[in-house]
Amino acid sequence: xxNTISSRIPDNEDLNKNGILDxxxxxxxxxxxxxxNDFLIGTNYIVDMFSAFTRLQNGEDIxxxxxxxxxxxxxxxxxxxxxxxSVNPTFIRLFVTGFANPIVLRFINLELSEEPVDYSQxx
Numbered sequence: 001x002x003n004t005i006s007s008r009i010p011d012n013e014d015l016n017k018n019g020i021l022d023x024x025x026x027x028x029x030x031x032x033x034x035x036x037n038d039f040l041i042g043t044n045y046i047v048d049m050f051s052a053f054t055r056l057q058n059g060e061d062i063x064x065x066x067x068x069x070x071x072x073x074x075x076x077x078x079x080x081x082x083x084x085x086s087v088n089p090t091f092i093r094l095f096v097t098g099f100a101n102p103i104v105l106r107f108i109n110l111e112l113s114e115e116p117v118d119y120s121q122x123x
Contacts, residue, residue: 024081025080025081026079026080026081026082026083026084027079027080027081027083027093028073028076028078028079028080028083028085029076029077029078029079029080030071030075030076030077031077032044032045032069032071034096034105039065039067044069045069045070045071046067046068046069047068047069047070048067048068049065049066049067049068050065050066051063051064051065051066052064052066066106066108073085073089092110
Protein backbone atom coordinates (compact mmCIF):
# COMPACT_ATOMS: atom_id res chain seq x y z
CA UNK A 1 0.00 0.00 0.00
CA UNK A 2 1.37 3.37 -1.00
CA ASN A 3 1.96 6.13 1.53
CA THR A 4 -0.95 8.49 0.82
CA ILE A 5 0.60 11.38 2.75
CA SER A 6 3.73 11.64 0.60
CA SER A 7 2.10 10.65 -2.67
CA ARG A 8 0.64 13.09 -5.19
CA ILE A 9 -2.16 10.56 -5.89
CA PRO A 10 -3.92 9.08 -2.84
CA ASP A 11 -4.83 5.40 -3.24
CA ASN A 12 -7.75 5.38 -0.81
CA GLU A 13 -11.00 7.42 -0.55
CA ASP A 14 -10.03 9.84 -3.30
CA LEU A 15 -13.47 9.42 -4.85
CA ASN A 16 -13.44 12.59 -6.92
CA LYS A 17 -9.84 12.06 -8.11
CA ASN A 18 -8.76 15.53 -6.96
CA GLY A 19 -5.49 14.27 -5.44
CA ILE A 20 -6.64 14.93 -1.87
CA LEU A 21 -7.47 12.27 0.69
CA ASP A 22 -10.80 13.60 1.98
CA UNK A 23 -11.45 12.84 5.65
CA UNK A 24 -14.59 14.93 6.09
CA UNK A 25 -17.42 12.65 7.16
CA UNK A 26 -20.59 14.78 7.16
CA UNK A 27 -23.63 12.96 5.83
CA UNK A 28 -27.33 12.23 6.14
CA UNK A 29 -28.62 8.72 6.70
CA UNK A 30 -31.77 7.44 5.00
CA UNK A 31 -33.40 4.12 5.84
CA UNK A 32 -35.42 1.92 3.50
CA UNK A 33 -36.87 -1.46 4.32
CA UNK A 34 -35.93 -4.04 1.71
CA UNK A 35 -38.21 -6.64 3.23
CA UNK A 36 -40.32 -8.04 0.37
CA ASN A 37 -43.51 -7.46 2.43
CA ASP A 38 -42.75 -3.71 2.50
CA PHE A 39 -42.53 -3.38 -1.30
CA LEU A 40 -45.90 -1.73 -1.88
CA ILE A 41 -46.52 1.26 -4.14
CA GLY A 42 -47.28 4.29 -1.98
CA THR A 43 -45.23 3.10 1.02
CA ASN A 44 -41.55 2.78 1.85
CA TYR A 45 -40.71 5.48 -0.76
CA ILE A 46 -41.94 3.25 -3.62
CA VAL A 47 -43.68 5.20 -6.37
CA ASP A 48 -43.79 2.61 -9.16
CA MET A 49 -43.12 -1.03 -9.97
CA PHE A 50 -42.75 -3.00 -13.17
CA SER A 51 -41.96 -6.60 -14.07
CA ALA A 52 -39.89 -8.19 -16.78
CA PHE A 53 -38.77 -11.70 -17.60
CA THR A 54 -35.10 -12.52 -17.14
CA ARG A 55 -33.36 -15.52 -18.70
CA LEU A 56 -31.01 -17.24 -16.29
CA GLN A 57 -27.75 -18.93 -17.31
CA ASN A 58 -29.48 -22.32 -17.10
CA GLY A 59 -32.04 -21.16 -19.71
CA GLU A 60 -34.90 -20.75 -17.24
CA ASP A 61 -37.04 -17.61 -17.55
CA ILE A 62 -38.08 -15.99 -14.30
CA UNK A 63 -40.16 -12.92 -13.52
CA UNK A 64 -38.13 -10.08 -12.08
CA UNK A 65 -39.78 -7.15 -10.30
CA UNK A 66 -38.24 -3.67 -10.40
CA UNK A 67 -39.19 -0.96 -7.93
CA UNK A 68 -38.89 2.80 -8.35
CA UNK A 69 -37.93 4.41 -5.05
CA UNK A 70 -38.13 8.19 -4.67
CA UNK A 71 -36.52 9.44 -1.45
CA UNK A 72 -36.57 13.20 -0.83
CA UNK A 73 -33.21 14.51 0.43
CA UNK A 74 -34.99 16.37 3.24
CA UNK A 75 -36.49 13.11 4.60
CA UNK A 76 -33.31 11.86 6.31
CA UNK A 77 -33.55 9.81 9.52
CA UNK A 78 -30.24 10.83 11.12
CA UNK A 79 -27.39 13.22 10.37
CA UNK A 80 -23.71 12.78 11.18
CA UNK A 81 -21.25 15.62 11.46
CA UNK A 82 -22.46 18.88 9.94
CA UNK A 83 -24.03 18.03 6.55
CA UNK A 84 -25.73 20.69 4.45
CA UNK A 85 -28.79 20.05 2.27
CA SER A 86 -28.02 23.12 0.15
CA VAL A 87 -24.84 21.48 -1.16
CA ASN A 88 -25.36 19.23 -4.15
CA PRO A 89 -24.34 15.70 -3.06
CA THR A 90 -21.87 14.01 -5.38
CA PHE A 91 -21.44 10.61 -3.70
CA ILE A 92 -23.67 8.01 -2.09
CA ARG A 93 -22.47 5.36 0.33
CA LEU A 94 -24.87 2.41 0.47
CA PHE A 95 -24.92 -0.36 3.03
CA VAL A 96 -27.40 -3.11 3.89
CA THR A 97 -27.80 -4.96 7.17
CA GLY A 98 -29.72 -7.88 8.61
CA PHE A 99 -29.03 -10.61 6.04
CA ALA A 100 -27.79 -14.09 6.91
CA ASN A 101 -27.09 -14.98 3.25
CA PRO A 102 -25.67 -13.04 0.30
CA ILE A 103 -28.18 -10.89 -1.59
CA VAL A 104 -28.22 -9.27 -5.03
CA LEU A 105 -29.33 -5.66 -5.51
CA ARG A 106 -29.60 -4.32 -9.05
CA PHE A 107 -29.78 -0.58 -9.68
CA ILE A 108 -30.95 0.88 -12.95
CA ASN A 109 -30.46 4.54 -12.12
CA LEU A 110 -29.71 6.64 -9.03
CA GLU A 111 -31.04 10.20 -9.07
CA LEU A 112 -31.28 12.81 -6.33
CA SER A 113 -34.43 14.81 -5.57
CA GLU A 114 -35.01 17.93 -3.50
CA GLU A 115 -38.81 17.84 -3.76
CA PRO A 116 -40.98 16.16 -1.12
CA VAL A 117 -43.14 13.37 -2.51
CA ASP A 118 -46.92 13.21 -2.05
CA TYR A 119 -47.36 9.45 -1.69
CA SER A 120 -51.17 9.71 -1.52
CA GLN A 121 -51.24 9.97 -5.34
CA UNK A 122 -49.82 6.44 -5.61
CA UNK A 123 -52.29 4.68 -3.29
